[in-house]
Amino acid sequence: MSSKENGSGKRAPAAGSPRTPGRAHPVTLREVAEAAGVSTATVSLVVNKKKDARIAEETRQRVEDAIRTLGYRPNAMAKTLVSGTSRFIGLVADGVATTPFAGQIIHGAQDEAWKHGYALLIANTEGNGELEQDAIQMMLEYKVRGILYSTWFHRQTDIPAPLREADFVLVNCFSAEPGARAVVPDEIQGGRSATEILLRHGHHRIAFINATIPAPAKDGRLLGYREALEEAGIPFDPELVMEAYPDQEGGYRATGELLKHGATAVYCYNDRMAMGLYDGLREHGLSIPDDIAVVGFDNQEVIAAHLRPPLSTVALPHYELGVAGVRMLLGLDSPAEAVAKMHCPAVERTSVRAPAHA
Amino acid sequence: MSSKENGSGKRAPAAGSPRTPGRAHPVTLREVAEAAGVSTATVSLVVNKKKDARIAEETRQRVEDAIRTLGYRPNAMAKTLVSGTSRFIGLVADGVATTPFAGQIIHGAQDEAWKHGYALLIANTEGNGELEQDAIQMMLEYKVRGILYSTWFHRQTDIPAPLREADFVLVNCFSAEPGARAVVPDEIQGGRSATEILLRHGHHRIAFINATIPAPAKDGRLLGYREALEEAGIPFDPELVMEAYPDQEGGYRATGELLKHGATAVYCYNDRMAMGLYDGLREHGLSIPDDIAVVGFDNQEVIAAHLRPPLSTVALPHYELGVAGVRMLLGLDSPAEAVAKMHCPAVERTSVRAPAHA
DNA sequence: CTGAAAGCGCTAACAC
């Protein structure tokens, strides 16, 4: 964290601030105490609404009036200094920017943290290791309650050394180290759910366009597909599984291969591939869902909800990942596994219908 | 900020932490001083690398060794308490979640803040006024250097009362109050740029599908369109301007109307509408860009870069908004206007070509 | 029921 600064420190010339009328220095506890004619201890007690402290109703009134008229606001830094640990939870992310998803992790973490009186201190590292170290150091210096270390796509990760000095949990990633707490999406169940959407509509020849890129998602989503098939008593046909680069172009290019094997339905590794596939299918004069049913994965809102027809898919529970991350950090839930797998809910839209000949 | 807590406060049972071996309490400055056989003042001086303090090289070494072996880490809270203001910049957003864009604002703000030694304290309010108040209060209590108040889409906003107690700047929004500092995208220039892409390719009959929803973007993008036309000496034809709900469905439904007026090119209020329009045009057997050229607005990556053909559009400078916001807050740039308009750069892809008969 | 006083970890005069 470099430090150079030339700011004026001046306030914006906004309309007269209602509270601190002309005061340069913020109001302190002591000042409130003097104004109310009590000691700082007493003020502290009423400010913090200590249950066991018996304050005369009359005194409390006097103090509260003083607080109001002076516009007193507690200094969280001083509080923290005394208590030794702040009400901050750090969130280190490798990409808030890169993806619409990271935002949801932040959102979930923030909501849950807030609920328990914590604020989020965030650092976006965009994959820069040095920055990451610095960010963690900084959080440590601010005495954060703990750190959420998150990645924008589900993957294995190394635990940066300084992270160990804090209470931490990995979010959307996991470590090879046993015992390292983590929360990740349940890719297998997600793959099962995606396949089941199709199965439920009566499809038997279901193709799966997997990603070419190795990742827990690649393995998990395939495994889920196989499990669902097996449970439905449908033999696994390797011909129906193909691979493509996991974006629109990949999906588009996979169209030809897909059409060779007489599938009546296809489950795509992600929504972006499904989007490309839509174009490819259309060019072949095929209509969705009448000629072929499609499901995606990720529930990437901008895409899935607005394709024609809207895409049935399985959602990656990013918001829940954030929530679960802070709950685990704070030790709010019963002590289950070290790594929690979050459910990926199916979200059905209209890209699936029973096969024509069924 | 409610406060209830039952966390265990235990650390994750990770591998032995390298630094603080078994220590319950973090290492303090005083301890380093004792270990090095110097006073706390001296340690403070070397820790902060004070230029003017003359420390004997030998002493400095001794101190640095002590720091290293003890694994000392400064307590930022104590520092802040002394100095009166923290190295935090608050960022209040009404929707990190709702959109892929907000992430970019955060990203820009964080990068720039970090560059100047500040960390970001963020609060997502999702439009909840009470939460917003609380968030600002909290930031005030943590003595933030200032607050960035941002909205996920460009609009006018009211300044929440507590915000006035801080140094603040509005990001992606603005206030009716004169003097309130703000940074917003330059919609007019953006509209001009979008239109100019089409003009440059030789189009004369350029339709504009505007949004139905009132917003600075609606007015600005239209105005930019008119300016570009005028500058090109092309008379404004009201028939070529239509309105639709600003999403895929809106764009799709606008197709029929669009086709009535012999436009060879169309500029859409946003990329989502363009996406819908692509489908509509395709159903009419029209091809892009041969039969009709299309440009969007927003540069919503997932969409624009991956439509077939990839969509030429104008980017909303969210990252830059974040950067400019902290620069303005910190008073880093020359004292220009109270509200800065950020440039919206054209990003050309392949959805535009010269008109057929040209 | 309330006040006095001792710090939390660090910085900044001001001595020596």
Next chain:
DNA sequence: GTGTTAGCGCTTTCAG
């Protein structure tokens, strides 16, 4: 060159 000391604003025994 380096040590002493007085707080920063607050919480928390411990007296009374």
